[in-house]
Amino acid sequence: MELVVEGINKYYSLGEQSYQALRGVSARFQDDGLVALVGPSGSGKSTLLHCLGLIDPVESGQIYFEGQRIDSLGDDKKSSFRLSRFGFIFQSYHLIPTLSVVENVALPAIYLSRDVRRSQSYAKHLLERVGLGEFNKRRVSQLSGGQRQRVAIARSLVNRPRIIFADEPTANLDSSTSGDVLDLFQEIVAEEQIMAIVSTHDPEVAQRANRIIKMKDGQLEVTQ
Structure with a gap:
């Protein structure tokens, strides 16, 4: 599995001004x-x-x-590509409060396959794996922060991704809960033989990483 970026630049508009967030970033994963x-x-x-x-x-x-250029795909093809190959975990979980836990986990699989029964069956299996099997019918509002992040981990796995992208996944958790979630996440990454790219301020995440990439001012400062 290989993900390559070559000289990417990204700008954001701040009122009438433009801010360059990425400056010619190149890397190989x-x-x-x-x-x-x-x-x-x-x-x-x-x-x-x-x-x-x-x-x-x-x-x-x-x-x-894996040799295919993906940044130039159209919006529909990008969406399909994301669903079939990538999983995502966000700092604020991005769970849907009106859905049950199992419905939240199954949703990306339903979007991809349209098979509700099979998608929910696999979602229940993943919830068992992250230690929340008995919570599948609850609303996410009834869960703690650590439990919500476990739901987000299960959701990221439901389409059997090749890469998981996690944005500050422990930022809203206390140190004890963060350690438990990291243990689970690290175990799953190893067992599934997938790659996980995590943005983080948490030194414990960096200590556990197989590779550390340091960034400053939109550029790669150090890559190990």
């Missing part, structure tokens, strides 16, 4: 296990993550996945 993107706030970590995962477009440069 190849079966790296757990990768930590670290750096100060505003360094471009989350922006790079969102561009790699095709959530945000780039202004210039190229992104390749």
